[in-house]
Structure formats: structure tokens, C-alpha cells
Amino acid sequence: MGETTRNKKLKVTSLFCGCGGMDLGIQGDFNFLGKHFSELPYEVVYAADNDSYATAIYNSNFKHKCETKDVRDIIPTEIPDHDILLGGFPCQSFSISAQNPPRLGYKDERGKLFFEMVNVLKEKQPRFFIGENVKGLLSANKGKAFPMIVNEFEKAGYHIHYKLLNSSEFGVPQKRERVFIVGFREFDDYFKFRFPQPSTLNGSKVKLKQVIDTKADLDDKWFFSQRAVDGMLRVREKMNKGRVQDLEQPCNTISSHLAKVSLNGTDPVLMIDGKYRRFTPREAANIQSFPKSFNLEVVSENRQYRAIGNAVPPVLMWHVANALVECCSVEKPEVVKDKNVV
Ligand SMILES: C[S@@+](CC[C@H](N)C(=O)[O-])C[C@H]1O[C@@H](n2cnc3c(N)ncnc32)[C@H](O)[C@@H]1O
Structure with a gap:
């Protein structure tokens, strides 16, 4: 987008990238409601999702391109080396609103897709990963699914922090609550990391x-x-x-x-x-806190609603990604030129 930088960035792989809410948030350099969310020291080097309508939106908004692919067909050794793995793994089977069919959690095929993240972590061993899911993940399968998922991530070699974040407390005009799971290969990083503190409490929430x-x-x-x-x-x-x-x-x-x-x-x-x-x-x-400049019109309105409704709010993701910068003494990009970004 509008800024260019000189510093080296951490490389990001994004599984289940959808239309790119997490990816926009982690890269930064966008505007929302008159506020600029600065460029962060991360660049997406590989992204994939199997919904061709979501990937069409993605590809019309980023310089880099994502692949339309089922993540179960990804061979971990064939994707680029990266420092951070992202995955808003599919959540339908964990959602409290998904009462019909009943919540199957990790016994449902879609509930098993997080294993694709685990496989990539085992093979590529990036320094961090960030997973995102619905609040229902914490209670799915009578509370058994979440510890099982955390255990799988730990077995892949990661120390885990997790937190339920409410988007409305971070400048997003929505009460969306989502669990963020942040994994660290190095104990030092794990020890230093703190989730972001809410930036907009009761009086200042966006209406x-x-x-x-x-x-x-x-x-x-x-x-x-x-x-x-x-x-x-x-x-x-x-x-x-x-x-x-x-x-x-x-x-x-x-x-x-x-x-x-x-x-x-x-x-x-x-x-x-x-x-x-x-x-x-x-x-x-x-x-969902996408900037006005985010292009949606490459697919039908129904497909736009689907992709946008599935997305992680970019502003919320920006706060999480920024907290990771703060903890791990990754250098923030040096802004060379600041153009107007819509
Ligand atoms: C919660 S959404 C991800 C949102 C995205 N991270 C964002 O921030 O915009 C889950 C995504 O998983 C994708 N998905 C579901 N099953 C998949 C599969 N087997 N392979 C690849 N993508 C899949 C869906 O198309 C959907 O875009």
C-alpha cells in the first residue's frame, strides 16, 4: 500500500486466508475510520484457501497472490520457509450458533483441519504461529476439544498463549469475540509476549x-x-x-x-x-474494520457477504500482530515515504 520500508521483514504463511482479514492486519499500512494502522514488519510469502470467490477478492487487494487450494493438498516441504504461520482454521463445527447439525468439534472433518496447521509447524518449525477461532472452541466437545488442540500444538514444539478478545475493545464496531492462540518455538519469546490491552473501553467504543x-x-x-x-x-x-x-x-x-x-x-x-x-x-x-479501499466487487454480493463474514477483523489482527512485534524486538519498518492511503 502507501509506504515503503528498508528493514527486513518476517515471512508469513497464511493457511485458510479467505479474503485476507488476518493478512491485511498483520501487514498493516491501511486506514480505518480516519486512523492509520502502520505498516508492520511482516510480509506474506504464501497464502491459500479453497474458496475461489474469497481468493478472487484476496488477489484483487494484495500485491502478492494467494493460491486457491485445499490445504489438505499442501505438501509442507513444498511451501516457502517462513517465520510465522497464520491460520483462522474453519470454525463451523465449533460454533455455538451451529446447533443444527450439533457441534461436533474435532470429530467433524472440518474440525480436523487444524491438523494441517500442525503438520506445517512440525515440518517448517516457524518461530511463531497465530491461530484464530470462535469462542465456542473453548467449550466444544464438553470442553475436551480445546486442550486437545493445544496439546497437538505443544507436541509440534510450541509454547502456547491464548486469549478470548472482543473486537469492540480494539476499535472495531462489532462485539465479535474470537480466541487467538499464539504459539512460540522459543521459550524466551513466549515469556516476553503479552496480548494487547483493550484500546477502546465502554465510553470510546466505535458505534x-x-x-x-x-x-x-x-x-x-x-x-x-x-x-x-x-x-x-x-x-x-x-x-x-x-x-x-x-x-x-x-x-x-x-x-x-x-x-x-x-x-x-x-x-x-x-x-x-x-x-x-x-x-x-x-x-x-x-x-469488520476493512478499509474503504478494500475491493469487494470482483465477485457477486452473496459471495462478498460470505467472505467478509468469515474474515478476522483486520484492526483486531493488527493489534495482535503489533503485540508480537513489541515482545520479540522485531524491528518496526522504517517509513520512507507516507502517501495518503484511503
Ligand atoms: C474463518 S475463515 C478464515 C478467515 C481468514 N483468515 C480471514 O482473516 O479473512 C476459514 C476459511 O477456511 C477456508 N477453508 C475451509 N476448508 C478449507 C480447506 N479444506 N482448504 C482450504 N481452505 C479451507 C474457508 O474457505 C474460509 O475462507
Whole structure:
């Protein structure tokens, strides 16, 4: 993006890269709500995801390119050497909202995909790794899945810190809670690392109204039909549906379901002048803290919602990646030239 640097950067491999929320966050050098998130001393040298729509978005936003590939087909010896492995491994099987089918955790095929990260760690032994997942990971399989996963990472040779972080406490207009697992090959690094402290507590949290596009209020396309509203009202009392968001607060968690948002679901919606409205894909990206300059329009709106709903908020990731810089005395890039970045 806008800055160039002289210092050496740590090399990053990103598995399950999606549209690149983690990757943008770790590289830095982007703007969100008038704030610049500085370039960090990391560069992505290899990235892969099997969703071709997410990778199309990724490839239209980064200079380097990711591969559209099933991570189970990756041969660890064939990927570039790297210092950090990233993996927001698929979370559907751990999610509390995934009641139907029931939460299978690590017994589900998708719940086993973190083993692909373990395989790469065993072979490549990078200095760090960062894993990300839903809060439900901590309680999945009656609390057995998480210690088992940590144990597998330890057996690969890593010391583990983990923490549940709430995005809204880091300047993201969303209450999204995610577990970050940070692994260290060296005990010294492990000993020095501290998770970032919340930067935006109650009074200063970013409000949903700060990222709403009022132009969308003028377009019928984004409003639910009277039929959908009547249908929802019939079942609402029984089912507590119709999740209208408070514009004065950060938004509830958005997910890939936004592609199929309905008033009978649990997904957040807006109420504008007494009418129910869904978010536009751009608003979803804003809620996830992607910069305005992040290009979405290379795929259909449904595919944009899916990729964005799956992403790690770049601003949250930036804070975690910056904490890693602080602990490990990696040199911050020297900014040579600072252009305007949108
Ligand atoms: C939680 S999302 C990752 C989000 C991404 N790290 C980001 O920050 O934008 C999980 C991703 O895993 C991908 N995925 C699921 N199964 C996969 C597989 N077998 N091989 C590669 N990618 C897979 C999905 O397409 C999805 O993009």
C-alpha cells in the first residue's frame, strides 16, 4: 500500500486466508475510520484457501497472490520457509450458533483441519504461529476439544498463549469475540509476549452508526418486504427473532450467513424509519474494520457477504500482530515515504 520500508521483514504463511482479514492486519499500512494502522514488519510469502470467490477478492487487494487450494493438498516441504504461520482454521463445527447439525468439534472433518496447521509447524518449525477461532472452541466437545488442540500444538514444539478478545475493545464496531492462540518455538519469546490491552473501553467504543451508509437507506433493494416482516412478526414472540441493532453500540457479530439474511434468523439487521433493512456488503466490510479501499466487487454480493463474514477483523489482527512485534524486538519498518492511503 502507501509506504515503503528498508528493514527486513518476517515471512508469513497464511493457511485458510479467505479474503485476507488476518493478512491485511498483520501487514498493516491501511486506514480505518480516519486512523492509520502502520505498516508492520511482516510480509506474506504464501497464502491459500479453497474458496475461489474469497481468493478472487484476496488477489484483487494484495500485491502478492494467494493460491486457491485445499490445504489438505499442501505438501509442507513444498511451501516457502517462513517465520510465522497464520491460520483462522474453519470454525463451523465449533460454533455455538451451529446447533443444527450439533457441534461436533474435532470429530467433524472440518474440525480436523487444524491438523494441517500442525503438520506445517512440525515440518517448517516457524518461530511463531497465530491461530484464530470462535469462542465456542473453548467449550466444544464438553470442553475436551480445546486442550486437545493445544496439546497437538505443544507436541509440534510450541509454547502456547491464548486469549478470548472482543473486537469492540480494539476499535472495531462489532462485539465479535474470537480466541487467538499464539504459539512460540522459543521459550524466551513466549515469556516476553503479552496480548494487547483493550484500546477502546465502554465510553470510546466505535458505534455502528459510524459505519452505516445512509445512501443505502434510499434504495428499496436493501429493505425487507412487508411479507417477510409479517412472517417474522408471527413467530417473533416465540422465537425472539428480528435482531434490530442499536446504532449507538458496536454491532452484534456478523457471519457468513449475511448472504442469506432473513428476519427469522439471528443475524443483525437495521431499523430505518420503522422499516427493517439488511446491511450492504460494504457496510459488512466496515463492521469488520476493512478499509474503504478494500475491493469487494470482483465477485457477486452473496459471495462478498460470505467472505467478509468469515474474515478476522483486520484492526483486531493488527493489534495482535503489533503485540508480537513489541515482545520479540522485531524491528518496526522504517517509513520512507507516507502517501495518503484511503
Ligand atoms: C474463518 S475463515 C478464515 C478467515 C481468514 N483468515 C480471514 O482473516 O479473512 C476459514 C476459511 O477456511 C477456508 N477453508 C475451509 N476448508 C478449507 C480447506 N479444506 N482448504 C482450504 N481452505 C479451507 C474457508 O474457505 C474460509 O475462507
